[in-house]
Amino acid sequence: MDEHSVKTPSPFLSIVPILILVVLLFITIRTFGSDALEGGSQIVLLTSTAICTFIAVFFCHVRWKHIEMAIVNNITGVATALLVLLIIGALSGSWMISGVVPTLIYYGIQIIHPSFFLVSTCVICAIVSVMTGSSWTTIATIGIALLGIGQAQGFSEGWIAGAIVSGAYFGDKVSPLSDTTILAASVTEVPLFTHIRYVMTTTVPSILITLVIFAVAGFSQEVAATDQILLYTTILRDTFHITPWVLLVPVITGIMIAKKLPSLVTLFLSAALAGLFAILFQPSILKEIAGPEVTGIQAGFKGLLISFYGSTGVETGNEALNELVSTSGMRGMLNTIWLIICAMCFGGAMAASGMLGSIISVFVRFMKRTTSMVASTVLSGIFLNVTTADQYISIILTGNMFKDIYTKKGYENRLLGRTIEDGVTVTSPLVPWNTCGMTQATVLGVATFTYLPYCFFNLISPLMSIIMAAFGYKIYRTHEKDPNLPAG
Numbered sequence: 001m002d003e004h005s006v007k008t009p010s011p012f013l014s015i016v017p018i019l020i021l022v023v024l025l026f027i028t029i030r031t032f033g034s035d036a037l038e039g040g041s042q043i044v045l046l047t048s049t050a051i052c053t054f055i056a057v058f059f060c061h062v063r064w065k066h067i068e069m070a071i072v073n074n075i076t077g078v079a080t081a082l083l084v085l086l087i088i089g090a091l092s093g094s095w096m097i098s099g100v101v102p103t104l105i106y107y108g109i110q111i112i113h114p115s116f117f118l119v120s121t122c123v124i125c126a127i128v129s130v131m132t133g134s135s136w137t138t139i140a141t142i143g144i145a146l147l148g149i150g151q152a153q154g155f156s157e158g159w160i161a162g163a164i165v166s167g168a169y170f171g172d173k174v175s176p177l178s179d180t181t182i183l184a185a186s187v188t189e190v191p192l193f194t195h196i197r198y199v200m201t202t203t204v205p206s207i208l209i210t211l212v213i214f215a216v217a218g219f220s221q222e223v224a225a226t227d228q229i230l231l232y233t234t235i236l237r238d239t240f241h242i243t244p245w246v247l248l249v250p251v252i253t254g255i256m257i258a259k260k261l262p263s264l265v266t267l268f269l270s271a272a273l274a275g276l277f278a279i280l281f282q283p284s285i286l287k288e289i290a291g292p293e294v295t296g297i298q299a300g301f302k303g304l305l306i307s308f309y310g311s312t313g314v315e316t317g318n319e320a321l322n323e324l325v326s327t328s329g330m331r332g333m334l335n336t337i338w339l340i341i342c343a344m345c346f347g348g349a350m351a352a353s354g355m356l357g358s359i360i361s362v363f364v365r366f367m368k369r370t371t372s373m374v375a376s377t378v379l380s381g382i383f384l385n386v387t388t389a390d391q392y393i394s395i396i397l398t399g400n401m402f403k404d405i406y407t408k409k410g411y412e413n414r415l416l417g418r419t420i421e422d423g424v425t426v427t428s429p430l431v432p433w434n435t436c437g438m439t440q441a442t443v444l445g446v447a448t449f450t451y452l453p454y455c456f457f458n459l460i461s462p463l464m465s466i467i468m469a470a471f472g473y474k475i476y477r478t479h480e481k482d483p484n485l486p487a488g
Helices: 011-038 040-059 064-077 079-097 100-111 114-132 135-152 157-174 179-187 192-220 226-239 244-258 263-281 283-290 296-309 319-324 330-352 355-364 370-388 391-408 413-425 435-444 448-454 456-471
Strands: none
Touching: 011 040, 011 330, 011 355, 040 064, 040 330, 040 355, 064 079, 064 330, 064 391, 079 100, 079 135, 079 263, 079 283, 079 296, 079 330, 079 435, 100 135, 100 226, 100 244, 114 135, 114 157, 114 192, 135 157, 135 244, 135 263, 135 435, 157 179, 157 192, 157 413, 157 435, 157 448, 157 456, 179 192, 179 391, 179 413, 192 413, 192 456, 226 319, 244 263, 263 283, 263 296, 283 296, 296 330, 330 355, 330 370, 330 391, 330 435, 355 370, 355 391, 370 391, 370 413, 370 456, 391 413, 413 456, 435 448
């Protein structure tokens, strides 16, 4: 078959693999519960990929080689992210066993007042994420510590994770160091800082509303009593060697980030440094992890390697704290990596078959006015996050599909760039099988659907984009001049 015999699938035919995916995922999650990520969801994604491929080859005459190449390119595109996930697994284990996270929890639950905890968490994660340009790094480091502090103070994990993710994705959306910010600006051909200034028009109101919600929630939540907090601090002090010296690890990590070292290098060196501190300050913990059958230097070596790659549990005498300080290391990331690879297979097949383009064309038909155009772009971005399971692919596809439409209708590319950030970047962690949703759920140990209702910034941002379009606030045509832009 040649390329001229390829048929464009209709929107109705294109939606079939997605409907099958949604139905099978619903059944799988109802059947397996939290264990769905251990294989069931992966099989569902591969099954949906097979159905998509079957329709593409036998009904649309798409060559198998074309689909195969698209899948391979998709997986290649997330190879770095998979390595980052493995290193984050080692980092989370070493930061816990070295005493970094327990020390942050120990001091944090004494310093941060429970009434202001949710607001403080969101602000801290926002600041760190703006400085690092990475929501993943923010959540994997300070986010884990804040989750422990919040649990010790009696907050539910959904509220805590919602505050962490909201703050982290604020920075991911506006930081000049963020790869998604740079990508959105590049795809729409808008200067980076011009893009960031314009994104602020929807981002600032969204984060302010989010902080108000967390402030009200913080005062209304029932938190742990003072004696419970005292019990936690006592147990942590008795179990781990709590010392400010271990806080050099996050400080040095922050310096490496400020020096703009690559994420892989920074995370690897941070994990290695934490491993060194574990040997220096937590030798008894390493021996406990290694088991009684190993002694001496060999016990420390075995315990250290297990903390990097395997599941670790430290007996504190308190069931809640036992769960809090347990880690799964690199091994705990394998189900997520498996799921990402399967999701990339589905996204590649949908794109190569032309089904994604066919479905997106439906959104384009409704683009009559500014509001409907922005709403269509937002919905398309969310749809692509669901179907391609990767925010980078979604940003690129949304930008490429709508750039000419915005130009023909006389709108500046800044509007498209901002809408992409509002519709794609911040909604990616809300999709359980998206690379971001899977990663944050795995790193925090909180299911995506558990924290989703509390990610107020991520939920408000797409709506804010549409509301601003409806009011026509700071939306300029190409023949109009924004008074805030520099001359020339």
